[in-house]
Amino acid sequence: MNSDERAAPPPAFAKRRWVLPAALVEDLYPQPPRPGGRPRRTARDWIVDFTCFLLAVAIGLLAVDSLDQEANLPPVMEAVDQVVGALACAAVWLRRRWPFGLAVAMVPASLVSATAGGAALAALFTLAVHRPLRYVAWVGAAGLLVQPLYYWMRPEPDLPFLASVVIGTLLTVAVVGWGLLVRSKRLLLLSLRDRARHAEAEARLRGEQAQRLAREAIAREMHDVLAHRLTLLSVHAGALEFRPDAPREEIARAAGVIRESAHEALQDLREIIGVLRAAEADDAGRPQPTLAALDALVAESRAAGMKVTLTDGVPDPGTVPASVGRTAYRIAQEALTNARKHAPGTEVTVSVSGAPGDGLVLSVRNAPPRGEVPHVPGSGQGLIGLTERATLAGGTLEHGPTPAGGFEVRTRLPWE
Structure with a gap:
């Protein structure tokens, strides 16, 4: 015994x-x-x-x-x-x-x-x-x-x-x-x-497993959200560092983006911590993003200096289930963050299509990077998190280099 x-x-x-x-x-x-x-x-x-x-x-x-x-x-x-x-x-x-x-x-x-x-x-x-x-x-x-x-x-x-x-x-x-x-x-x-x-x-084992799954979900959410915000901070801070003689208007705009990104990162962090402290998961602050917020995400990336093209083949994003739309948004957010870190200055194409019964297909593709690809510590962890997120939603995710030398992240999510 x-x-x-x-x-x-x-x-x-x-x-x-x-x-x-x-x-x-x-x-x-x-x-x-x-x-x-x-x-x-x-x-x-x-x-x-x-x-x-x-x-x-x-x-x-x-x-x-x-x-x-x-x-x-x-x-x-x-x-x-x-x-x-x-x-x-x-x-x-x-x-x-x-x-x-x-x-x-x-x-x-x-x-x-x-x-x-x-x-x-x-x-x-x-x-x-x-x-x-x-x-x-x-x-x-x-x-x-x-x-x-x-x-x-x-x-x-x-x-x-x-x-x-x-x-x-x-x-x-x-x-x-x-x-x-x-x-x-x-x-x-x-x-x-x-x-x-x-x-x-x-x-006891079920409780420990539930705690582990909750920790993994929180870590995945923090990575997807904060990595996007911090990348914006890094891009604009780097622009200010390498171009100290830029016009005042550009410096003011970059400083505003830095301030806004820092504010958004703190707000997202407060929401995640609020979910931990709340008695129920419905007690979170701001509503979670869905597929309808994809336009705002692309606009935010463009404001950060990225060349992003959005091809939206879903006539009414509001008809997409909230869980599926939220998963697609987080995958697109992480893919844009990776493109900004590993292929800066390249053109990125975001395409989304699908219909009820056929599923939702999201693709984020970037062109070949110019020059040497910068090495970023912790590379690959985001793709692992995206694969887990797509699997939990009942879908699949594929990623890898394209024939032209670029990189593509493609996911298919169920849409009942």
Whole structure:
């Protein structure tokens, strides 16, 4: 049993330890092992053990009275019968430690001693409770085979032979059935305990998976949104750095774009953090962009100095489902950001088309870059995020170089 299982609480119906057997208490309430290796007996165990001992003694005393009615029994055999019966009754206290060995020993003891019959039944009951059915079957079958021989050697004066055998067989079957019933109830309790622990473990794993998926979604959203804004900041800051002698109008326009991009980046960051802090996902600030906002995205990229051509083949972008339109917008946003970073100054073509039932197709293609392609740290992570985003939406995404030397990102999203 590992640490997680030890830490799991027992079922609600097993809170009172004293009414449970020691074997169940040891399993439901794991404790450090005792020096002897045996679990400590509960109050219920002491009551059951004392009751079994009293029943064995009572049955033995009844058998002593029957010994006086057997005229042909020698005094030596009567003394041996009582000694064996007394030892068998005393051995009942060992039934929890050696259930199988005691049950096997009681088979020959019950053959030579009538006063050991109660102890034999107690041993058989203990074996049925604590051991699998195959052990009970072997010992029970041996006891049933011994009974005809016993009643043939020492017939009952008031009962015929067949009636004595039938009564003994029914009594043995009843004791075995009672023991199996007790064992099945214990196994059911342990099974319910295991199912409760497994349910807790599965719930914990589901919670951890949900947290991981939420973190991935938030990281993907932050990458798609903030990377676009920060790229605009980098482009205009670089223009100011390399052209300090530019006209005041251009400097003012670049500074305005920097200020606006920084403001938008902070606003987007506040929205994402607001979703984390909100009790529900619907508590976000501004509405999420859809396909209808693609024109504004292209206009924003043009204002940053990019050469972007938009080919919109969707007559009414408002009919596109919000989740599909938002995914397409984020993919286009990330693709434009990548084109601005890896192929600055090239012409970018954004085309979107589709219809209900046919799906939505979005393509972002840029021309071959002029000169050496700049190396940007973390390249490729955005494309991985785009592929995951398209897959979560039920679509596909392909990306790679074009025959002309450029680069294309193409996605197909379901539009029911």
